[in-house]
Amino acid sequence: MMGLDDVVMPTDVVEGSVVRLHVRPLHLPGGYDHEIRFVRIDAANRAVVTEEHGGVIRHWRHRLTVEPLDRGHSRYTDTVDIDAGLLTPAVWGFARAFYQYRHGRWRRLLAGAG
Secondary structure (H helix, E strand, C coil), rough: CCCCCCCCCCCCCCCEEEEEEEEEEHHHCEEEEEEEEEEEEEEECCCEEEEEECEEEEEEEEEEEECCCCCCCEEEEEEEEEECCCHHHHHHHHHHHHHHHHHHHHHHHHHHHH
């Protein structure tokens, strides 16, 4: 959906790491450069916080958490704060669709691993 299938995230990401990539929403031509800065990586609390920007996105703060529930189950949550000026509602709608899509892919992947 985002055109990130060819992106390989580094395995040695630490707080302060910056990843720059080119995003092609819906695999359309063109796209834009996007930067992800890893602000906090908290293994003890299973949380990652990034500050991102690129294209029309002035600010995209993403908090990803994984919360253990019971044996074999956990809750994966994305919390995103977006500022894209007047385009914020459209970017928010796209972000919502993107995360729903990604969560569905995670569920399918995990269902095949069990």
